[in-house]
Amino acid sequence: MDITTLTSKKSLVWWVIILIIFILLAFVPLYAPGYAAILLISILMYVILTVSWVMFSGSTGYMSLAPAVFFGVGIYASAIIGGKLPFPIVVGIGGLASFCLALLVGALTLRLRGIYFAIFTFGLVMLMAHSLLFWELHVTGTRGRFVIVMGYNTIYYYLLGIFVLLLLTAYLINRSRFGLALQSIGQEEDAAAHTGVNVTMLKVTTFAISAFFMGAAGAVMATKWTYIDPFIAFNPFYSFMPVVMAIFGGMGQLFGPIIGAVILTYLEEFLITKFAELYMLIFGTILVIAILYLPDGLVGLIQKMWNRYSERKHADT
Amino acid sequence: MKNKVLLGLLVVTVAVVFLVGVCATNSLAKDKIVVGMARPISGWMAVIGDSAFRPVYETWVKEVNAKGGIYVKEYGKKLPIELLIYDDKSDVGTMTRLTEKLIVQDKVDFLWPACGTAFVFAQAPIANKHGYILLTAEGGATQVKEMLRSLPYVFVGLSFSDWYQLPVFAELLGEKGAKTAYIMYVGDLFGIEYSGVAGIEFPKHGIDIVGISSVPPGAKDLSPIIKKAKASNADVFCCFGYPDQVLPATGTSIALGFNPKAWIGGPGANFGFYHTTFGPAVEGVMGFTSFSPKQSAAAKELADKLYAGKPEEIQDFWGHPLYWASLEFWKQAIEKAGTLDQKVIRDIMATQKFKTVLGPTWFENGLMAKECHTGEIGQWQKGMFEVVGPKKHATAKFVYPKPPWPKPKPKK
Numbered sequence: 001m002d003i004t005t006l007t008s009k010k011s012l013v014w015w016v017i018i019l020i021i022f023i024l025l026a027f028v029p030l031y032a033p034g035y036a037a038i039l040l041i042s043i044l045m046y047v048i049l050t051v052s053w054v055m056f057s058g059s060t061g062y063m064s065l066a067p068a069v070f071f072g073v074g075i076y077a078s079a080i081i082g083g084k085l086p087f088p089i090v091v092g093i094g095g096l097a098s099f100c101l102a103l104l105v106g107a108l109t110l111r112l113r114g115i116y117f118a119i120f121t122f123g124l125v126m127l128m129a130h131s132l133l134f135w136e137l138h139v140t141g142t143r144g145r146f147v148i149v150m151g152y153n154t155i156y157y158y159l160l161g162i163f164v165l166l167l168l169t170a171y172l173i174n175r176s177r178f179g180l181a182l183q184s185i186g187q188e189e190d191a192a193a194h195t196g197v198n199v200t201m202l203k204v205t206t207f208a209i210s211a212f213f214m215g216a217a218g219a220v221m222a223t224k225w226t227y228i229d230p231f232i233a234f235n236p237f238y239s240f241m242p243v244v245m246a247i248f249g250g251m252g253q254l255f256g257p258i259i260g261a262v263i264l265t266y267l268e269e270f271l272i273t274k275f276a277e278l279y280m281l282i283f284g285t286i287l288v289i290a291i292l293y294l295p296d297g298l299v300g301l302i303q304k305m306w307n308r309y310s311e312r313k314h315a316d317t
Numbered sequence: 318m319k320n321k322v323l324l325g326l327l328v329v330t331v332a333v334v335f336l337v338g339v340c341a342t343n344s345l346a347k348d349k350i351v352v353g354m355a356r357p358i359s360g361w362m363a364v365i366g367d368s369a370f371r372p373v374y375e376t377w378v379k380e381v382n383a384k385g386g387i388y389v390k391e392y393g394k395k396l397p398i399e400l401l402i403y404d405d406k407s408d409v410g411t412m413t414r415l416t417e418k419l420i421v422q423d424k425v426d427f428l429w430p431a432c433g434t435a436f437v438f439a440q441a442p443i444a445n446k447h448g449y450i451l452l453t454a455e456g457g458a459t460q461v462k463e464m465l466r467s468l469p470y471v472f473v474g475l476s477f478s479d480w481y482q483l484p485v486f487a488e489l490l491g492e493k494g495a496k497t498a499y500i501m502y503v504g505d506l507f508g509i510e511y512s513g514v515a516g517i518e519f520p521k522h523g524i525d526i527v528g529i530s531s532v533p534p535g536a537k538d539l540s541p542i543i544k545k546a547k548a549s550n551a552d553v554f555c556c557f558g559y560p561d562q563v564l565p566a567t568g569t570s571i572a573l574g575f576n577p578k579a580w581i582g583g584p585g586a587n588f589g590f591y592h593t594t595f596g597p598a599v600e601g602v603m604g605f606t607s608f609s610p611k612q613s614a615a616a617k618e619l620a621d622k623l624y625a626g627k628p629e630e631i632q633d634f635w636g637h638p639l640y641w642a643s644l645e646f647w648k649q650a651i652e653k654a655g656t657l658d659q660k661v662i663r664d665i666m667a668t669q670k671f672k673t674v675l676g677p678t679w680f681e682n683g684l685m686a687k688e689c690h691t692g693e694i695g696q697w698q699k700g701m702f703e704v705v706g707p708k709k710h711a712t713a714k715f716v717y718p719k720p721p722w723p724k725p726k727p728k729k
Contacts, residue, residue, distance in 0.1 A: 143504075226438075229506065237406075272403055
């Protein structure tokens with residue numbers, strides 16, 4: 001489904017479907033056993049990271065490996081101020097701290113392109129982890145913090161709320177001139193600049209908005225992890241997974257990254273519990289196959305098959 | 318339009334099937350004791366997990382099951398142990414999720430520990446919240462003492478810095494007249510803790526800390542620090558780090574001819590692979606330990622069970638005996654309780670003594686009592702990792718000063 005179809009009158013059915021899915025999701029903790037909410041928490045976490053990542057990297061073509069930084073900032077915000085302030089404020093601060101950091105980093109580095117930007121953002125994960133480590137070693141004299149523990153349902157509903165906000169934001173951005181300008185940057189940045197698009201402002205703002213959601217998700221997830229330290233919070237794994245999930249699902253559509261995140265999280269869960277010894281081998285093989293044979297991701301494949309089916313049907317009639 | 322409705326129905330169906338699948342639960346028959354674990358089978362912690370708790374629980378479970386399992390009065394029979402192991406990918410987030418899965422969905426009878434101090438810190442509140450006993454393996458820190466007050470279901474089996482390794486080490490050094498020490502520590506919870514405790518214990522025995530350096534995890538070149546330590550002319554060199562630091566620190570000390578009167582490195586020097594790597598050069602190097610096969614027939618039997626006919630690399634004189642003793646303790650607590658009820662077993666574990674490979678064993682405020690440890694400080698002597706402290710458990714006298722490193726062979 002293309003994002004533009006969401007606006008047409010014919011797409012009413014899609015809105016109904018989305019509404020049904022969200023109603024189902026909203027009631028999961030009420031009718032499902034405890035673990036369903038726990039697994040869905042993980043899935044929502046990856047969905048938020050992936051959709052946030054696509055919001056910036058998917059449209060501009062800038063490969064950011066910084067999700068772990070913004071996620072980690074949220075985690076640390078929660079560890080430091082969690083319990084001292086009401087939780088919604090903690091989550092908001094987690095998001096805002098990431099937003100501000102992204103503004104700063106973006107303003108400094110978004111002139112870099114291609115591989116340079118990717119490497120810089122990856123370096124940032126290491127820089128943050130080691131800076132915090134230094135700070136804790138030499139200033140606070142500690143390492144590692146306990147985080148206030150929240151109930152599963154609370155965590156679940158916070159993540160669901162963040163997800164809804166994120167989807168609305170992504171949708172509104174895509175629908176606006178802002179989104180169009182972003183796509184023009186992705187297609188040809190120099191041309192976009194020549195047509196009067198303030199490319200730096202756009203890139204930095206979108207980078208920061210996507211960081212906000214990652215930070216907010218981090219602040220919520222920290223309460224589930226109960227104990228964190230710089231290397232737990234700033235784990236490069238959380239930079240790579242959103243990229244892999246987005247590629248697997250397909251980046252051209254809004255629902256591609258969501259489907260990629262849901263399927264890969266579920267697949268990972270299945271493999272680490274049923275085939276623990278073979279997890280990496282099977283997971284890696286599936287990814288290689290997906291990247292080799294699904295250039296537009298899973299959603300691209302489904303769409304292609306659907307189109308072929310529709311064409312054949314029309315040809316028959 | 319019709320196509321879209323069909324596609325929409327398909328999407329909703331997939332979503333419903335998915336949610337129902339997520340919500341499905343497993344039921345487990347009660348003809349066995351199911352023990353669940355989230356362990357690092359892949360990722361950076363895997364190498365630690367594979368050499369620390371894993372060989373112990375694999376050998377132990379095999380032995381117990383060969384005798385029919387653990388007798389539980391409530392069921393009037395012996396129940397074999399079945400392990401349900403998930404891969405936490407060396408990631409704390411995944412580990413906490415899998416721990417919850419084991420408890421909430423799989424409803425395992427018992428939970429065994431994750432690998433590593435930070436992981437144990439994250440797992441302990443979850444186990445405690447659900448009323449599951451957590452007898453930890455790889456992990457322990459002074460911080461855990463405070464934590465245990467609010468976690469009645471958590472029991473820590475491993476010895477650590479002030480429980481009671483460094484007080485014993487400082488006393489040994491003080492008696493030999495050591496005056497100065499240089500500390501190198503890895504920049505994490507472990508390193509901070511050990512250097513901090515050394516800062517408290519060394520001065521009590523007249524030892525001044527003349528230099529202290531931290532190294533970030535992953536640092537490869539330790540020569541600047543070893544040069545500084547050599548320049549300080551300290552009597553004692555402490556390398557509070559993991560094998561990743563202890564092995565290069567040893568190699569660099571040999572290469573730079575830095576031979577203090579006492580050289581301690583751990584965790585690292587306590588492993589068989591340390592001796593395999595450096596051979597006779599390890600003579601006099603010290604590390605942390607908890608037993609020696611020479612101490613008793615039971616200790617010898619355990620060493621044979623774990624190590625006979627296997628390569629020296631897998632030996633661990635610090636952790637293995639304590640993990641084994643913890644499992645023996647746990648089994649006896651279940652047998653005494655006669656039920657699989659966690660609360661009943663917990664109360665027995667918290668208050669009673671049982672005989673294990675270490676001798677009489679018990680827990681005090683969630684920690685294995687230091688009186689149960691049959692060693693704290695070890696020293697390589699003639700190819701054996703001897704217990705040298707505390708003296709009542711010593712299998713050899715503490716050699717101080719250590720002999721010089723072998724001279725590097727001249728290049729041909």
